[in-house]
Amino acid sequence: MKHIFFNEDLHVITLPYDVEKLSKIMRDVIAIYIACGIDTSKAWVFAQSHISTYAELTWLLNCVILIGWLNKMIYR
Numbered sequence: 209m210k211h212i213f214f215n216e217d218l219h220v221i222t223l224p225y226d227v228e229k230l231s232k233i234m235r236d237v238i239a240i241y242i243a244c245g246i247d248t249s250k251a252w253v254f255a256q257s258h259i260s261t262y263a264e265l266t267w268l269l270n271c272v273i274l275i276g277w278l279n280k281m282i283y284r
Contacts (some may be wrong), residue, residue: 211251
């Protein structure tokens, strides 16, 4: 079983941003993960925005999930 470490960056790209600065920050975060001792042979380390499946799954769920179901998930 592999562990998964990723940089959650999809929420960042919904606002205007500097591409070069964001790329550097993402590389730095991944480098910090590895510097902390994560063994890349036993773990996946990646940036969320580099995996198209996240955006595709979000789109599918937005098309299928009813607002009533979402409202039931909130504990009041």
